[in-house]
Amino acid sequence: MKLHLGGQDNEGRERHPASSAPGTLRLARAAEPDTAGAADAAMAEHEPRRSHRERASELGEMAAALAHEVDQPLTAILSNAQAAQRFLAQEPPALGDLRELLAEVVADSVRAHAIIRKMRQSVLREPPESSSIDAGALVREAVRLLRRETRAVGATMSASVAHSLPQLRGDAVHLQQVLVNLLSNALDAVEDCDEAQRSVSIEVTATADRGKVCIAIHDQGPGVDAEQFATLFKPFVTSKPDGLGLGLSISRTIVTAHGGKLWAERNADRGMTFHIELPAQSAGANGQG
Ligand SMILES: Nc1ncnc2c1ncn2[C@@H]1O[C@H](COP(=O)(O)OP(=O)(O)OP(=O)(O)O)[C@@H](O)[C@H]1O
Ligand SMILES: [Mg+2]
Numbered sequence: 001m002k003l004h005l006g007g008q009d010n011e012g013r014e015r016h017p018a019s020s021a022p023g024t025l026r027l028a029r030a031a032e033p034d035t036a037g038a039a040d041a042a043m044a045e046h047e048p049r050r051s052h053r054e055r056a057s058e059l060g061e062m063a064a065a066l067a068h069e070v071d072q073p074l075t076a077i078l079s080n081a082q083a084a085q086r087f088l089a090q091e092p093p094a095l096g097d098l099r100e101l102l103a104e105v106v107a108d109s110v111r112a113h114a115i116i117r118k119m120r121q122s123v124l125r126e127p128p129e130s131s132s133i134d135a136g137a138l139v140r141e142a143v144r145l146l147r148r149e150t151r152a153v154g155a156t157m158s159a160s161v162a163h164s165l166p167q168l169r170g171d172a173v174h175l176q177q178v179l180v181n182l183l184s185n186a187l188d189a190v191e192d193c194d195e196a197q198r199s200v201s202i203e204v205t206a207t208a209d210r211g212k213v214c215i216a217i218h219d220q221g222p223g224v225d226a227e228q229f230a231t232l233f234k235p236f237v238t239s240k241p242d243g244l245g246l247g248l249s250i251s252r253t254i255v256t257a258h259g260g261k262l263w264a265e266r267n268a269d270r271g272m273t274f275h276i277e278l279p280a281q282s283a284g285a286n287g288q289g
Helices: 039-089 095-123 135-145 147-153 172-190 226-231 247-257
Strands: 002-004 026-028 131-133 156-161 168-170 199-206 212-219 261-266 272-279
Touching: 039 095, 039 147, 039 172, 039 247, 095 172, 131 135, 131 172, 135 147, 135 156, 135 172, 135 199, 135 212, 147 156, 147 172, 168 172, 168 272, 172 199, 172 212, 172 247, 172 272, 247 261
Parallel strands: 156 199
Antiparallel strands: 002 026, 131 168, 199 212, 212 272, 261 272
């Protein structure tokens, strides 16, 4: 998989249109050619130079995506390591809690490493990994991963998972990142709300024909106006002082690469709902990665 953010090369020129549409985020398969159509022939003789330039630009985009995606696990590692230092400084040291904190540090380090490994694979154009995924387990794990952030905001986060959901197929690390991005946004949205509205809920269901798994993330935050709604998924558009404006565009890229859809809805009463729809693993698939 290849992550593309934005539609300009590193010298500010628009990319070849077949390579990337302006202002959009594009993810291509490893085997997919960089260019297509008649323009290819004309550009062929400049291919080494163009490829080099495009590759430099891709790396820049990937660096931005990587910075975004590893921020959450690295912040969690720092916070748990500092908590461990505080426990050790107590008289007597609170060793019981230390074991749990260190387990968290190990798990978050493994996750950060997995994200970096994905980016390396992407740079090396290795084919994406694919395995059988339990959507309910993925959602519960995302809620668990964000429990520190949820606590810090004073919010509640709950998940309702339908029974006997069909399995998904895809890259669990990438799909986990989508959930972390959407849930982080929901927490940011409810942060300054009254206590009663500081809640995020997730619903996981399947369509009646069991062909798709649907994940809906509801929050009761202030929502967005029509103008913001139109640019939600645009890369580098953010309303947050420390935001990169990449979470939604990266998430949509990943969901699209899995043959699914990600879209936003303004709730009738308050806040937003983000919907993810992913194709279920076909009945014939055996779950081997
Ligand atoms: N649940 C939500 N409620 C209200 N606004 C939202 C919500 N989710 C996203 N937004 C709006 O969409 C913008 C883009 O979100 P996105 O996740 O792409 O970037 P970001 O959160 O600003 O920064 P980051 O790159 O750190 O994720 C946000 O800045 C915010 O204005
Ligand atoms: Mg975000």
